[in-house]
Amino acid sequence: MDLQTARTGFHKARALRAAWEPLWRDCFHHAQPTRMQAGLDRHGNGRGRLVDLFDSTAIDGVQQLAASLVAELTPPWSRWFGLVPGHEVTGEERAQLAGLLDRTTRCIQGHLDRSNFAIEIQQCFLDLVTIGTSTLQFEEAAAGESTAFSFTAVPAAEMYIDGDRNGAIRRQFRETFVSPETLFGRYPEMARDRSDMETGSDEESIRLVEAVIRGHGRSTYLAYADLSAEGNQSSIIEEGCFSGSPFITFRWLKGTGELYGRSPVMSALPDIKTANKVVELILKNASIAVTGIWLAEDDGVLNPANIRLVPGSIIPKAPGSSGLTPLQTPGRLDVSELVLEDLRANIRHTLLTDRLAPLPTTNMTATEVLERSVESARLLGAIYGRLQAELLTPLVGRAIAILVRRGEIAPLSIDGATIELQYRSPLARIQAREEMRNVMSWLDTATRLIAAGDDIIDSRATIQWLAEQLGVPRELMARSGPTPEPPAAGDAP
Numbered sequence: 383m384d385l386q387t388a389r390t391g392f393h394k395a396r397a398l399r400a401a402w403e404p405l406w407r408d409c410f411h412h413a414q415p416t417r418m419q420a421g422l423d424r425h426g427n428g429r430g431r432l433v434d435l436f437d438s439t440a441i442d443g444v445q446q447l448a449a450s451l452v453a454e455l456t457p458p459w460s461r462w463f464g465l466v467p468g469h470e471v472t473g474e475e476r477a478q479l480a481g482l483l484d485r486t487t488r489c490i491q492g493h494l495d496r497s498n499f500a501i502e503i504q505q506c507f508l509d510l511v512t513i514g515t516s517t518l519q520f521e522e523a524a525a526g527e528s529t530a531f532s533f534t535a536v537p538a539a540e541m542y543i544d545g546d547r548n549g550a551i552r553r554q555f556r557e558t559f560v561s562p563e564t565l566f567g568r569y570p571e572m573a574r575d576r577s578d579m580e581t582g583s584d585e586e587s588i589r590l591v592e593a594v595i596r597g598h599g600r601s602t603y604l605a606y607a608d609l610s611a612e613g614n615q616s617s618i619i620e621e622g623c624f625s626g627s628p629f630i631t632f633r634w635l636k637g638t639g640e641l642y643g644r645s646p647v648m649s650a651l652p653d654i655k656t657a658n659k660v661v662e663l664i665l666k667n668a669s670i671a672v673t674g675i676w677l678a679e680d681d682g683v684l685n686p687a688n689i690r691l692v693p694g695s696i697i698p699k700a701p702g703s704s705g706l707t708p709l710q711t712p713g714r715l716d717v718s719e720l721v722l723e724d725l726r727a728n729i730r731h732t733l734l735t736d737r738l739a740p741l742p743t744t745n746m747t748a749t750e751v752l753e754r755s756v757e758s759a760r761l762l763g764a765i766y767g768r769l770q771a772e773l774l775t776p777l778v779g780r781a782i783a784i785l786v787r788r789g790e791i792a793p794l795s796i797d798g799a800t801i802e803l804q805y806r807s808p809l810a811r812i813q814a815r816e817e818m819r820n821v822m823s824w825l826d827t828a829t830r831l832i833a834a835g836d837d838i839i840d841s842r843a844t845i846q847w848l849a850e851q852l853g854v855p856r857e858l859m860a861r862s863g864p865t866p867e868p869p870a871a872g873d874a875p
Contacts, residue, residue, distance in 0.1 A: 395542035436661040443733035448507035458500040496529040505535035514643030632772035650732035657725040
């Protein structure tokens with residue numbers, strides 16, 4: 383990839399995103415007003431304004447849904463994934479490979495726990511719920527850090543994507559404006575050429591564009607910056623190749639033929655705007671109810687500009703004048719609260735707040751808990767499938783590539799046949815529990831039907847399968863003993 387290809391691709395991606403920006407501004411303004419700077423103007427003109435927001439139902443719903451995604455998909459300090467032998471590995475080789483993969487999983491999980499992953503993924507989920515598209519930048523940490531991983535939640539204002547006709551993301555661009563010190567700190571090899579650059583003062587921002595183009599199993603990376611004082615000349619400052627892109631872009635759901643994702647906030651936006659307007663009108667009506675509307679005769683004595691409606695005040699009036707008289711409003715049925723309650727219920731329903739809420743404090747039976755879990759899996763099933771393909775799998779693959787390059791784990795490839803990636807998040811285990819319930823029902827029925835002495839159930843394999851479904855650590859499993867010798871030809875079975 384050369385500089386001209388990167389520049390042309392970036393301008394195309396910026397034009398594609400322009401059509402989405404008005405909708406994004408609306409979503410950010412009503413659901414995340416304090417993060418409006420991610421909406422789209424680096425100069426601050428798009429920052430959130432709270433002066434015309436009166437209802438916080440959507441703001442609270444977005445935060446709760448993002449927290450639920452963190453707890454259900456990538457719970458902090460919990461092993462939400464694992465590497466296990468594939469279906470082609472059997473016998474003693476399977477046991478040896480399982481031990482190696484378990485140590486590899488613990489190594490990856492340890493680096494994730496020590497990194498800032500839990501902090502940054504929360505910010506990514508907030509953007510995902512709000513505008514339907516989010517990007518997590520996954521880089522290798524500097525030498526000497528306690529972890530090999532470094533994560534950054536890329537603001538929506540800085541990220542541009544492009545893809546093929548099927549909606550697959552093939553090109554990613556990040557545009558940032560950094561100080562010279564920041565640029566030289568990130569690219570140390572540029573420091574020696576600093577005297578030859580016309581960057582102006584250290585307070586002056588430099589436009590930096592990072593481009594990643596995927597193809598043929600690898601991602602090509604190129605970073606260029608405007609290093610001249612006029613900003614009209616770009617220079618390549620870094621090039622490279624990765625097995626996977628350092629930018630992990632994922633979407634909530636995607637319409638046919640669309641590239642950027644759609645969010646639950648977009649679906650709830652009409653109700654959010656209407657609820658905000660209803661609350662505004664209620665507050666205006668409340669101010670009228672408190673201060674009132676008054677009538678006064680224009681008798682040349684009463685000056686409305688000098689009237690103060692406070693306890694103990696004396697208002698002069700002319701003899702025979704009625705003075706101030708409150709305006710009587712006709713009797714009416716106030717339906718604003720009913721309308722507002724319906725709107726808020728619709729917003730909570732669309733943002734899954736009422737369906738993914740914490741369990742009530744009252745005692746629940748095991749069946750009720752199980753059915754609630756199944757309902758959560760049904761609601762997030764399609765979303766989880768997309769997030770698994772666009773976020774979780776590239777995340778684990780990128781982590782493996784970094785640790786292999788550092789020499790902390792053995793080189794391995796997740797192909798599904800020899801090594802399989804298994805998800806163990808709470809949401810993924812709901813389906814595993816359903817499968818376990820079916821297996822346990824079969825075991826119970828089989829033990830009742832088979833005759834004494836029949837050996838059709840492999841107890842050890844069954845226990846190992848149940849342990850894998852429940853995510854039981856392998857060190858708790860007893861070592862398998864030597865394989866028994868087969869009986870001789872004339873021996874009885």
